[in-house]
Amino acid sequence: MGIVLDNLSKIESLPGGGLALATSDSLINWARTSSVWPLTFGLACCAIEMMAAYASRFDFERMGVFPRPTPRQADVMFVAGTVSKKMADPIIRIYKQMPEPKFVIAMGGCANCGGPFYDSYAVVKGVDRIIPVDVYLPGCPPRPEALMYAVIKLQEKMRKMTVKGGLGATPLQAAGSRKLI
Amino acid sequence: MTADEILAKLQASFPGLVKSEAPVKEYPTWTVPAESVRVVFERLRSKFSFDYLDVVTATDWSGPINPKGYPQSPAVAAGAAAAPSATAKDIFEVVYLVTALSTGMRLCLRCEIPRKEGASVPSLYGIFMAADWQEREVYDMFGIHFEGHPNLKRILTMETQQGYPLRKDYEHLPDKFD
Numbered sequence: 001m002g003i004v005l006d007n008l009s010k011i012e013s014l015p016g017g018g019l020a021l022a023t024s025d026s027l028i029n030w031a032r033t034s035s036v037w038p039l040t041f042g043l044a045c046c047a048i049e050m051m052a053a054y055a056s057r058f059d060f061e062r063m064g065v066f067p068r069p070t071p072r073q074a075d076v077m078f079v080a081g082t083v084s085k086k087m088a089d090p091i092i093r094i095y096k097q098m099p100e101p102k103f104v105i106a107m108g109g110c111a112n113c114g115g116p117f118y119d120s121y122a123v124v125k126g127v128d129r130i131i132p133v134d135v136y137l138p139g140c141p142p143r144p145e146a147l148m149y150a151v152i153k154l155q156e157k158m159r160k161m162t163v164k165g166g167l168g169a170t171p172l173q174a175a176g177s178r179k180l181i
Numbered sequence: 182m183t184a185d186e187i188l189a190k191l192q193a194s195f196p197g198l199v200k201s202e203a204p205v206k207e208y209p210t211w212t213v214p215a216e217s218v219r220v221v222f223e224r225l226r227s228k229f230s231f232d233y234l235d236v237v238t239a240t241d242w243s244g245p246i247n248p249k250g251y252p253q254s255p256a257v258a259a260g261a262a263a264a265p266s267a268t269a270k271d272i273f274e275v276v277y278l279v280t281a282l283s284t285g286m287r288l289c290l291r292c293e294i295p296r297k298e299g300a301s302v303p304s305l306y307g308i309f310m311a312a313d314w315q316e317r318e319v320y321d322m323f324g325i326h327f328e329g330h331p332n333l334k335r336i337l338t339m340e341t342q343q344g345y346p347l348r349k350d351y352e353h354l355p356d357k358f359d
Binding site for chain 1: 337338339342346351353356358359
């Protein structure tokens with residue numbers, strides 16, 4: 001079926017073909033990194049760049065990044081934009097609805113640290129104050145290429161996950177996802 | 182019918198309604214006393230076809246104001262005595278902008294109320310649909326109560342917000358997200 005196995009490390013084809021051996025870690029991680037499904041979720045102007053990344057010019061889907069309309073099917077949440085305090089509780093709720101293992105990319109200066117709204121009365125100064133973040137992506141807003149780079153970084157992180165390590169939730173996630181305010 | 186003619190007709194019923202000294206942009210600007218806000222807008226809508234409420238907003242005129250006219254916090258000029266400004270007044274000013282869509286005429290009405298906790302003006306709810314959310318926003322930011330509004334609660338900030346952010350004396354208290 002034309003499945004590209006180039007990225008599957010530790011693969012071993014037996015002579016004669018028809019059978020391949022690989023470790024379960026590399027198989028699972030290969031599947032996981034090849035289908036990073038984000039939540040269709042945007043907060044502010046960074047979401048416009050995120051939409052551009054999904055659209056035809058940048059075509060995020062060639063990396064397996066295919067937006068899902070429900071947190072139940074999503075692996076990663078792009079927090080694309082300013083997190084107002086009124087939005088904080090819905091974000092925590094959505095995050096809790098996502099199945100494990102789940103990842104968060106904080107996109108743009110606002111989601112990283114509050115950005116230009118660092119002293120605002122209404123803005124959460126960084127989404128990592130409410131949910132654990134895996135990749136911080138700076139920029140105001142970051143270009144679609146930068147978002148792709150963040151996903152590549154996240155894929156690097158995913159490749160380090162092991163079955164032995166509890167199917168991997170990263171240490172950050174294992175500690176953080178159950179300690180939400 | 183020009184704005185001045187409308188004003189003259191209204192003044193027969195509402196002598197408190199006067200022309201403002203400083204107009205807002207190029208709009209005909211009137212100052213209306215708080216007690217007759219609702220009846221004036223009812224009359225404007227029914228008799229003069231002002232059927233669209235563009236904006237309800239407010240101004241906090243208290244505090245020192247620098248010569249350029251921009252409000253300046255006393256904390257900014259640390260040590261320096263805050264010079265009292267001629268334009269500083271201890272009032273809230275509620276500002277309404279209404280349009281007659283048939284003629285394109287636009288009016289600005291201001292209503293000055295004493296600046297205190299629980300300052301209130303009559304609500305325009307029931308005359309203009311747009312008044313609902315806009316008055317909630319003014320309440321959210323300035324703490325001005327709109328008498329007769331059926332659902333006057335915060336609209337933009339979270340429910341646990343302390344104080345009213347656009348007041349000059351607002352001080353932010355850290356909440357669980359800070």
